[in-house]
Amino acid sequence: MKIGQATIKDIAIELNVSASTVSRALKNYPGISDETKRKVKEVAEKLHYRPNAIALSLRKSRSFTIGVIIPEVVHFFFSTVISGIEGVAFSRGYNVILTQTNEKLAREISSIETMLDNQIDGILVSFSKETTDFEHFSKLINQGYPIVFFDRVPEIPNAISVMVDDYKGAYTATNHLITQGFRNIVHLAGPKNLKISQERIRGYQDALIENGMKIDPDYIVECSIGTDSESQKITSKILKSLPVRPDAFFASNDMAAVGAMLACKAEGLRIPEEVGIVGFSNWQFCTMIDPSLSSVSQPGSKMGAKATDMLLDMIEKKLDPNTITGPVVLETELLIRKSSVRL
Amino acid sequence: MKIGQATIKDIAIELNVSASTVSRALKNYPGISDETKRKVKEVAEKLHYRPNAIALSLRKSRSFTIGVIIPEVVHFFFSTVISGIEGVAFSRGYNVILTQTNEKLAREISSIETMLDNQIDGILVSFSKETTDFEHFSKLINQGYPIVFFDRVPEIPNAISVMVDDYKGAYTATNHLITQGFRNIVHLAGPKNLKISQERIRGYQDALIENGMKIDPDYIVECSIGTDSESQKITSKILKSLPVRPDAFFASNDMAAVGAMLACKAEGLRIPEEVGIVGFSNWQFCTMIDPSLSSVSQPGSKMGAKATDMLLDMIEKKLDPNTITGPVVLETELLIRKSSVRL
DNA sequence: AACGAAACCGCAAACGATTGCATTGAAAAA
DNA sequence: TTTTTCAATGCAATCGTTTGCGGTTTCGTT
Structure with missing residues (x-):
């Protein structure tokens, strides 16, 4: 034998x-x-x-494997996306090759190269924070290579993408805070070069305007790293520096929201009586902290599943990329918990 | 062209x-x-x-790809492990194929099969909760196929494995609670068929014994699912049913610890004054909840990195499996926070 | 008895790269 | 001039599978 x-x-x-x-x-x-x-x-x-799958791949120029390029694995939202991707891929008979870029453009590019070397049938991408030029993607798209972007999607022609309705999520969250009687709402924003950050800012602003409130640029603060400690520092600074003390924080991510919460507590401010807080992403810990954190939930698993289904449909020619006009937008849901309710 | x-x-x-x-x-x-x-x-x-990497794979019967089989991607600890794996694999020129079993044995087996079909050079495994028979692993091991187990390791001959010192971690945590003056310490255990659970139970028990305390089986409660809601229910039941009300909880995972904390708060018990709590894994949210949760940190990323290095060494014949006697054990660290300190 | 058509099956090329074993040609040695 | 030698290159098999094309049987039909 x-x-x-x-x-x-x-x-x-x-x-x-x-x-x-x-x-x-x-x-x-x-x-x-x-x-x-x-x-x-x-x-x-x-x-x-x-x-022997390898021999088959060689013969057919198909590997039944898709590549996933993601900024960070250790990130609740992305891990749910991966889970969704893996689920659909498995049930449709595909393998998943995973790489994380650690937010580095260089690794993004080299990952794509090794994936191409390996006859990967298609790629799912959420690009890095460093990525501002999308040439390495559009080249592939123009060659007809199947790519689907998720969450962080580029604004380039013919890109297929799946995203959540960041605008509406931010709008709803901000509106909720206003309804609860908060008036000086700070937005802790994400990296401003990312479209998702811009959309959330826009949602925040529109909610203010439609409620007859003014937009003050000083109340929009960028938390580029996205950790709780970063936002904690920023928040405690803000609490002192701003002319009118903020009475609410809408954060672009849950970690930042927690940081704000900690900073407020440190200042002796009661939540939600004196300060209201809403986060974004609905991380697991939202229900575990005290007070529980209101948050805009992003359907990560669903997003991964949807993106994968689209990619595999493209690969299997069940879906013609040209028939797709805009990005697929998934709905968010505002989960109201204690941190923002005072009525 | x-x-x-x-x-x-x-x-x-x-x-x-x-x-x-x-x-x-x-x-x-x-x-x-x-x-x-x-x-x-x-x-x-x-x-x-x-x-063309595929052609090379066929020729050399080597794919420069390793497989990772994991119970759940959406799990903080595992996500850090994956991150460690991916980092080392990338820097040594290997791809990572990822599958999650969702704790199902059937998927574990079918994942292994597709991986073998794909000429995967080696496999990293943390097996599912359903897995009690290890035939599908030992068959491969006996064929000399490179496999490294991590975290959840089987007790079969010649298995190479990397784990954390669950025993010592549990011992230290329990000992810490005793030092803080807690006397009726409940252990919220993990699934008892997993060795890690058994080791943690053993550490808990030995700490009690060495401090001259008695072991009461009623104070060791299994939380098989591992969610906060499960443990919340169990804890609130326990608080009423046990003859002597527990004054501390050592949980086998952080989610369970949080559940216990929530249950205690609901009962109006103050933490840490009346009840001390220590968790296991040091999830991100430990520092974000109030009071902050003491926890035994597991070096997930390091574990992933170590396991991958060993696997690749085996693949590249730099490491002879026969020279390895026991499992590689990584040290844990007890991070003491507010939830357990009353002195 | 002879012919044609199914029914069955094998040959060999192809996918892209590697590698042991020729082969070629020219310079060096005799 | 002839032989030897060696550097430079090509041939062909190989990895495991698929597939177009062609080759044998076998059987029914007249």
Whole structure:
């Protein structure tokens, strides 16, 4: 018994037929007698034959593998996306190759290269914070290579993308704070070069305007890193520096919201009586902290699943990229908890 | 210009040499004139030649890809492990194929099969809660196939594994609670078929014994799912049912610890004055909740990195599995925060 | 008996790269 | 001039599978 897997040739030798016959018999091609098919399958079973996926990939120029490029694995939202991706990919018979860029453009580019070397059938991308030039993506798109962007989507022609309705999520959250009687609402924004950040800012601003309030640029503060400690520092500074003390924070992510909460507590401010807080993403810990954190939930798993379905449809030609006009937008949901309710 | 990548043949045709010459020139084999090498490399550059990894895999029966089988991606600890894995794999030139089992044995087995079909060079595994029979692993091990287990490791011969010192972590945590004057310490345990759970129970028990306290089986409660809501229910039941009300909880995971905390708060018990709590894993939210949660930190990223380094060493024959006797054990660290300190 | 058509099956090329074993040609040695 | 030697390159098999094309049987039909 050879080491490793049995091959078609092994079956062929055992039965004194050609490799072609074995191949066709296993695939139930016409032109092979039932008798032969039976025997081939029997021997295949006996030898635990499993087709060599690599040889298949080479022959068909298809690997049944998709690549995922993500900024950070250790990030609740992205982990739910990965989970959604993996689920759909598995059920449709595809493997998932994963790389994280750690927000580095260089790694993004080199990841794409190795993926192309490996005959990856398509790529799912959420690009890095460093990425401002999208040439490495548009080149592939123009070659007809299947790519689907999710969450962080570029504004380039013919890009297929799946995102959440950041605008509406931010709008709803801000509006909720206003309804609760908060009037000096600070927005802790994400990196302003990302479209998702811009959309959230826009939602925040529109909510203010439609409620007859003014927009003060000083009340929009960028938290570029996105950790709780960063936002904690920023918030405690703000609490002192702003002419009118803020009475609410709408943060572009939950970590920042927690930072703000900690800073407020440190200042002796009561939440939600004196300060209201709403986050974004609905991380697991939202329900675990005190007071529980209101947050805009992003359907991460659904986003991963949807993006994967679209990518695989493109790969399998069930979906013509040209028929797609705009990005697919998934709805968010404002989950109201204690941190923002005082009525 | 052809669609897709240029091949060695394209270069050969362009220069009127054979494919073998091109191959050798690119690899700087001796026996190729410097002049030819120069020209070959020049054309390769011009055509943006990149070797086809699939063809290489077929030829060499090596894919430079490793497989990762994990119970759940959406799990802070595992996500840090993945991050560690991906980092090392990337820097050593390997791809990572990821599958999650969702704690299902069937998926674990089918994942392994597709990985073998794909000529994966080795596998990193943390098995599912359903897995009690390890035949599908030991078969591979006996064939000399490189496998490294992490976190959840099986007790089978010749298994290479990396784990944290669950025993000591649990011992230290329990001991800390005792030092703080807590006397009726409940242990919220994990699934008892997992070795990590057993080790933590053992650490808990030994700490009690060495402090001259008795072990009461009623004070060891299994939280099999591991969510905060599960443990919240269990804890509030316990608070009423046990003859002596517990004054501390050592949980086998942070989610369970939070559940216990919430249940205690609901009962009006003050933490840490009346009840002390320590968790396990040091999830991100530990510092974000109030009171901040003491926890035993597991070096997830380091574990992933270590396991990957060992796996790749085995693959590259730099490491002989037979020279390894026991599992590699990484140290935990007790991070003391407010939830357990009353002195 | 002879012919044609199914029915079955094998040959060989192809996917892209590597590599042991020739082969070529020219310079060096005789 | 002839032989030897060696550097430079090509041939062809190989990895495991698929597939177009062609080749044998076998059988029914007249």
